Amino acid sequence: MGRTIVKPLLEISHLSMHFPVKSGLLRRSTLVNRAVNDVDLSIYPGETLGLVGESGCGKTTLGRCIARLYQPTQGQIHYQGVDLASLNQRALLPYRRDIQMIFQDPMESLNSRHTVKEILEEPLIIHGMASAQARDTEVKRLLDLVGLPARSATRFPFEFSGGQRQRIGIARAIALKPKLIVCDEPVSALDVSIQSQILNLLLDLQSEFGLAYLFIAHDLAVVKHISDRIAIMYLGQVVETASSETIYQNPRHPYTQSLISASPVPDPTTTRQRVILKGDVPSPIDPPKGCHFHPRCPACFAPCADHPPPLEPIHGSEDHLARCHMVNAPGAAEDTAIIAQALGEAN
Amino acid sequence: MSHSPLLEVQDLVTEFETDEGVVRALDGVSFSIGEGQTLGLVGESGCGKSVTALSIMGLLPRPAGRIVAGSILFNNQRLNTLPTRSMETIRGQSIGMVFQEPMTALNPVHTIGRQLTESLRLHTNLNDQARIQAAVSMLDRVGIPAPDIRMTEYPHQLSGGMRQRVVIAMALICQPKLLIADEPTTALDVTIQAQILDLIKDLQNEMGMAVIMITHDLGVIAETCESMVVMYAGRVAERGSVKQIFGSPMHPYTQGLLSSIPKLDGIPKSRLPVIEGIVPSLFDLPTGCRFNNRCARAITLCRESVPALRERQADQIIACHLWDEPS
Numbered sequence: 001m002g003r004t005i006v007k008p009l010l011e012i013s014h015l016s017m018h019f020p021v022k023s024g025l026l027r028r029s030t031l032v033n034r035a036v037n038d039v040d041l042s043i044y045p046g047e048t049l050g051l052v053g054e055s056g057c058g059k060t061t062l063g064r065c066i067a068r069l070y071q072p073t074q075g076q077i078h079y080q081g082v083d084l085a086s087l088n089q090r091a092l093l094p095y096r097r098d099i100q101m102i103f104q105d106p107m108e109s110l111n112s113r114h115t116v117k118e119i120l121e122e123p124l125i126i127h128g129m130a131s132a133q134a135r136d137t138e139v140k141r142l143l144d145l146v147g148l149p150a151r152s153a154t155r156f157p158f159e160f161s162g163g164q165r166q167r168i169g170i171a172r173a174i175a176l177k178p179k180l181i182v183c184d185e186p187v188s189a190l191d192v193s194i195q196s197q198i199l200n201l202l203l204d205l206q207s208e209f210g211l212a213y214l215f216i217a218h219d220l221a222v223v224k225h226i227s228d229r230i231a232i233m234y235l236g237q238v239v240e241t242a243s244s245e246t247i248y249q250n251p252r253h254p255y256t257q258s259l260i261s262a263s264p265v266p267d268p269t270t271t272r273q274r275v276i277l278k279g280d281v282p283s284p285i286d287p288p289k290g291c292h293f294h295p296r297c298p299a300c301f302a303p304c305a306d307h308p309p310p311l312e313p314i315h316g317s318e319d320h321l322a323r324c325h326m327v328n329a330p331g332a333a334e335d336t337a338i339i340a341q342a343l344g345e346a347n
Numbered sequence: 348m349s350h351s352p353l354l355e356v357q358d359l360v361t362e363f364e365t366d367e368g369v370v371r372a373l374d375g376v377s378f379s380i381g382e383g384q385t386l387g388l389v390g391e392s393g394c395g396k397s398v399t400a401l402s403i404m405g406l407l408p409r410p411a412g413r414i415v416a417g418s419i420l421f422n423n424q425r426l427n428t429l430p431t432r433s434m435e436t437i438r439g440q441s442i443g444m445v446f447q448e449p450m451t452a453l454n455p456v457h458t459i460g461r462q463l464t465e466s467l468r469l470h471t472n473l474n475d476q477a478r479i480q481a482a483v484s485m486l487d488r489v490g491i492p493a494p495d496i497r498m499t500e501y502p503h504q505l506s507g508g509m510r511q512r513v514v515i516a517m518a519l520i521c522q523p524k525l526l527i528a529d530e531p532t533t534a535l536d537v538t539i540q541a542q543i544l545d546l547i548k549d550l551q552n553e554m555g556m557a558v559i560m561i562t563h564d565l566g567v568i569a570e571t572c573e574s575m576v577v578m579y580a581g582r583v584a585e586r587g588s589v590k591q592i593f594g595s596p597m598h599p600y601t602q603g604l605l606s607s608i609p610k611l612d613g614i615p616k617s618r619l620p621v622i623e624g625i626v627p628s629l630f631d632l633p634t635g636c637r638f639n640n641r642c643a644r645a646i647t648l649c650r651e652s653v654p655a656l657r658e659r660q661a662d663q664i665i666a667c668h669l670w671d672e673p674s
Contacts, residue, residue, distance in 0.1 A: 192565070221566075224611055226615075
C-alpha cells in the first residue's frame with residue numbers, strides 16, 4: 001500500500017510506562033511495574049492497527065498513553081511534528097480533538113446522570129462550538145451517523161442496550177472529527193450478534209471519514225477482521241508486527257504462533273494440532289530475564305534465557321518485524337520451519 | 348442411542364418472581380445427553396443457558412426462581428421434585444459444576460485444601476488422611492505444580508488459570524457422572540483457555556463423565572462438543588450434532604450467529620453479515636416465534652404461532668415455521 005511514501009500519522013518511539021508498586025507499612029515504592037517497556041510503533045493515516053495480547057501485556061496502558069490519559073515515563077509520541085508525550089495538559093488541548101477514545105464498557109464510560117445530548121455536546125462545548133443551535137444540529141447528525149434515532153438525545157444511558165450504548169460512545173468519539181481513535185476492547189462486552197453490528201459501524205465510519213484506529217483486543221479473529229496491520233504484545237513489549245494477513249499466514253514469533261493455535265475456530269471439521277503453552281503469563285513487575293517469553297517458549301534455546309532479542313526485520317523486510325532470536329539466526333530457518341509445522345494447522 | 352440418556356430435560360419451564368412481575372426465563376426447553384458425551388449450550392445473554400444449569404443443579408435463587416413445569420431426569424431419577432436432602436447428595440457427588448468466575452466460586456477465607464476436602468467429607472466415608480491424599484492427587488491431575496503446598500494456600504494467592512483449575516478439581520473430586528461447565532473459560536486468556544479446555548477433555552476421557560459446556564463462544568462449541576443446543580430468549584431454536592448444525596444451520600438465528608462472527612480466515616475489513624436489532628428483554632417478548640422481530644424471513648404466521656421443534660433428520664431439530672419452505 002505504498003507506506004514507504006506515506007508519512008505516519010503517529011510515531012511512537014521508545015515509549016515506556018512504569019507504575020510504582022507501593023507496599024509495606026509506609027507505602028514506599030519498592031518495585032516497578034513495567035507495563036509498557038520501550039515500544040516503537042507507527043500508525044498511518046486511515047489505517048487500523050490492531051493491538052493484541054493477553055491480560056497484563058500492557059495493551060490498554062499503551063492505548064491510554066497514546067490518548068495521553070497517562071503521562072508516559074519515557075519516550076516520544078510524535079504527532080504533526082510535536083512530541084505529545086512532553087506536553088502538559090494545557091498544551092495538549094488542541095491535539096486532544098484529533099485523538100479520541102472508545103472504551104470497553106460503555107456503561108462505565110458514559111456519565112449516567114447526563115442525557116445523550118449532554119454527553120455528545122460536552123466535547124463540542126470544550127472545543128469551542130458556542131451556538132446551541134449548531135450543537136443541536138450536530139448532535140442529530142452524530143446520532144444519525146451511528147444509527148440511533150434522533151429522539152435518543154433526551155434519554156439517559158441506562159435506557160439503552162449494551163450495543164446502543166457503545167454507539168453513543170462512538171458518537172462521542174467522532175464528535176470532534178478526530179484523525180485517530182483508540183478503541184480499547186470496544187466489542188468484547190457485547191453479545192455475538194451485536195459485535196458484528198458495531199464492527200460494521202466502525203468500518204463504515206473509517207471509510208467515510210478516513211479515520212485511523214488503534215484497535216485493542218484480545219480476540220485475534222476480531223482484530224484480524226478489522227485491522228490492516230497487527231502488533232502482538234507480550235509483557236509490555238511488542239513481539240511481532242506485520243500486515244494482518246501475514247500475521248495469520250506466516251506468524252514468526254512462537255508466541256504469535258501459539259496465540260493463533262489457541263484461538264478456537266468455529267468450524268468442527270478443522271483438525272489441527274494445538275500447541276498449548278505451559279504456565280501463566282509472568283508478572284510485568286519481575287519479568288523473566290533475556291527474552292520475556294522464554295520460560296513458556298516451545299522453541300527456547302540457550303541465548304534466549306540471557307539476551308533479550310531486539311525487534312528486528314525478518315529477512316530485511318521492514319513490513320514484518322519480530323522480537324525473537326530464532327527468526328534471523330543462521331540455521332534457525334529450518335528450526336522455525338519445524339516449529340511452525342508443529343504449531344501449524346493441518347489444513 | 349438405545350439405552351436411556353444420562354440426563355433428560357423435558358419441556359422445562361422456569362420462572363422468576365421479580366418486582367416487575369413474573370418472568371419466564373425458560374419456556375419448554377428439552378434436550379438430553381448420554382454418558383460420556385459433550386453437549387454445548389450456546390446463546391446470547393438472557394437466552395436462559397445459565398438458568399438451565401441452575402435448574403438442573405437445583406440452585407435457582409429461592410424463593411424468586413422456581414421450576415413450574417417439565418421434568419429433569421438424571422439416571423432415571425426425577426431431580427426437580429427431589430427433596431432438598433436427596434438433591435444435596437447428588438449435587439457435588441454425581442453432578443459437578445464449574446462456574447465462570449473462579450474467584451466468586453471459591454471461598455476467599457478458606458484454604459484450597461479445606462475447600463477441596465469439603466465435598467469428600469460430605470459425600471464419602473474417607474478419613475482425614477485419605478481425604479487430603481485424594482485432594483492432593485486431584486490437584487496434581489488438574490496440572491497444579493507443587494500441589495501439597497497449594498493445599499495450604501488461599502485462592503488470592505493463585506492466578507486466574509490456577510484458580511479455575513482448583514474449581515475444576517473441586518467439581519471432579521467425587522468423580523461425578525456429569526460436569527456442568529458454565530462459561531468455564533470466558534474470564535481467561537486465550538492461551539489459558541486452551542489449557543483449561545484441554546484439561547476438561549483429558550479428564551473426561553479419563554473419568555468417562557458427560558459434560559455440558561455452556562458458552563457464548565461458537566469456537567469453543569466447535570472444538571469441544573459433539574452435540575449442541577442453540578437457545579434464544581428462553582427457548583430452543585435448534586439442536587442436534589455440532590457437525591450437522593455448523594455444516595447446515597437451518598434456523599435463521601443459528602445462521603445469523605454463525606455468519607456474523609469474524610473468522611481468522613475471512614476477508615479482512617469486509618462488512619460482516621448482521622442480525623438486525625437487539626436481544627429482546629424477557630419482559631417484552633414478541634408473540635409467536637421470539638425471533639420474529641429480528642428475522643429477515645418472518646411472515647405473519649411467525650408472529651401468530653409458536654413454531655414447534657420439528658425434525659429434519661435424526662441429528663437436527665429446528666423450531667422454525669420456515670426452514671423447509673423455499674426462501
